Amino acid sequence: xxxxxxxxxxxxxxxxxxxxxxxxxxxxxxxxxxxxxxxxxxxxxxxxxxxxxxxxxxxxxxxxxxxxxxxxxxxxxxxxxxxxxxxxxxxxxxxxxxxxxxxxxxxxxxxxxxxxxxxxxxxxxxxxxxxxxxxxxxxxxxxxxxxxxxxxxxxxxxxxxxxxxxxxxxxxxxxxxxxxxxxxxxxxxxxxxxxx
Amino acid sequence: xxxxxxxxxxxxxxxxxxxxxxxxxxxxxxxxxxxxxxxxxxxxxxxxxxxxxxxxxxxxxxxxxxxxxxxxxxxxxxxxxxxxxxxxxxxxxxxxxxxxxxxxxxxxxxxxxxxxxxxxxxxxxxxxxxxxxxxxxxxxxxxxxxxxxxxxxxxxxxxxxxxxxxxxxxxxxxxxxxxxxxxxxxxxxxxxxxxx
Numbered sequence: 001x002x003x004x005x006x007x008x009x010x011x012x013x014x015x016x017x018x019x020x021x022x023x024x025x026x027x028x029x030x031x032x033x034x035x036x037x038x039x040x041x042x043x044x045x046x047x048x049x050x051x052x053x054x055x056x057x058x059x060x061x062x063x064x065x066x067x068x069x070x071x072x073x074x075x076x077x078x079x080x081x082x083x084x085x086x087x088x089x090x091x092x093x094x095x096x097x098x099x100x101x102x103x104x105x106x107x108x109x110x111x112x113x114x115x116x117x118x119x120x121x122x123x124x125x126x127x128x129x130x131x132x133x134x135x136x137x138x139x140x141x142x143x144x145x146x147x148x149x150x151x152x153x154x155x156x157x158x159x160x161x162x163x164x165x166x167x168x169x170x171x172x173x174x175x176x177x178x179x180x181x182x183x184x185x186x187x188x189x190x191x192x193x194x195x196x
Numbered sequence: 197x198x199x200x201x202x203x204x205x206x207x208x209x210x211x212x213x214x215x216x217x218x219x220x221x222x223x224x225x226x227x228x229x230x231x232x233x234x235x236x237x238x239x240x241x242x243x244x245x246x247x248x249x250x251x252x253x254x255x256x257x258x259x260x261x262x263x264x265x266x267x268x269x270x271x272x273x274x275x276x277x278x279x280x281x282x283x284x285x286x287x288x289x290x291x292x293x294x295x296x297x298x299x300x301x302x303x304x305x306x307x308x309x310x311x312x313x314x315x316x317x318x319x320x321x322x323x324x325x326x327x328x329x330x331x332x333x334x335x336x337x338x339x340x341x342x343x344x345x346x347x348x349x350x351x352x353x354x355x356x357x358x359x360x361x362x363x364x365x366x367x368x369x370x371x372x373x374x375x376x377x378x379x380x381x382x383x384x385x386x387x388x389x390x391x392x
Contacts, residue, residue: 014209014211015210157373157375158370159369159372161364161366161367161368168357170355174354175353178353178380178382179384183374183377185374188375
């Protein structure tokens with residue numbers, strides 16, 4: 001059965017964007033500061049990290065079966081030019097299906113029946129592989145619906161002081177199990193199972 | 197030279213109090229869920245944790261030389277009955293020295309000249325040992341003044357969704373070094389050096 005995982009690079013004080021709305025400057029430095037290379041199967045982009053982070057990334061990419069995105073992220077990313085860097089099918093939660101979507105290389109599916117329907121379709125597509133939730137707001141909704149199995153935090157050693165918090169507006173407390181820890185360079189990878 | 201360390205139990209989403217103002221229920225469970233005992237030298241209170249957390253706590257307690265508290269925490273704690281559990285001198289940052297302070301067992305010093313003066317006096321008292329900053333607001337001020345050397349986070353596997361953030365209102369971004377990691381039971385201890 002497929003596992004649904006939310007993954008984000010986050011500052012130690014819980015932000016996934018800084019106060020200017022920038023996500024890259026402080027939170028993704030770790031993806032380009034080492035010598036071990038990981039290649040995104042979809043677009044050939046390379047991460048250069050510590051060996052430990054490269055092993056972690058490779059395992060996550062190899063086990064990935066499908067991805068869920070919100071419409072906001074999809075639009076900001078320009079639909080990834082029709083092929084997500086991770087090279088897996090993408091399920092986009094949206095109110096309206098775009099009428100001008102010309103791509104069909106790696107399938108994009110537009111789901112108008114809400115988050116739970118998107119999770120169901122993504123899990124069916126992923127089979128035994130994992131489903132990654134790429135949008136913070138969708139991740140929060142999955143948590144509240146009891147549909148999230150794990151949270152993978154790339155914890156970056158920086159305090160941003162202000163910005164966009166990952167799980168802002170979460171309706172209730174969510175207990176997690178102790179994390180599986182991978183110490184990287186400029187990042188600590190923490191994978192938590194959600195307790196239900 | 198003494199090292200100044202801020203230490204807090206914090207949820208994964210960056211809160212040190214839950215939305216009701218409670219600090220204990222979700223954030224300090226790890227101090228009473230194991231079989232390895234650590235004794236607070238000041239009041240004999242016992243922590244029961246994993247062996248790894250006990251070693252971590254013991255090392256922190258042994259190396260502790262002085263403590264800085266804000267007046268708010270001091271008042272909430274009732275001045276710890278005149279003797280802080282950690283058994284070290286306490287420097288209380290306050291605008292007004294209390295007139296009815298009857299205790300003199302382990303010295304409490306009331307500092308009215310501000311945070312920097314409290315840090316200076318605490319470091320002089322601690323000698324080669326560490327100075328711990330016990331109040332979130334004082335820790336933030338120390339960070340902004342460039343007086344904080346390290347941040348020790350007891351990261352608890354829970355999402356609180358709302359509450360009091362540790363470094364709320366921090367004026368600027370603060371870069372940290374990768375942490376020293378101790379994996380506990382119900383907690384991950386992360387000690388970050390502040391980059392200056």
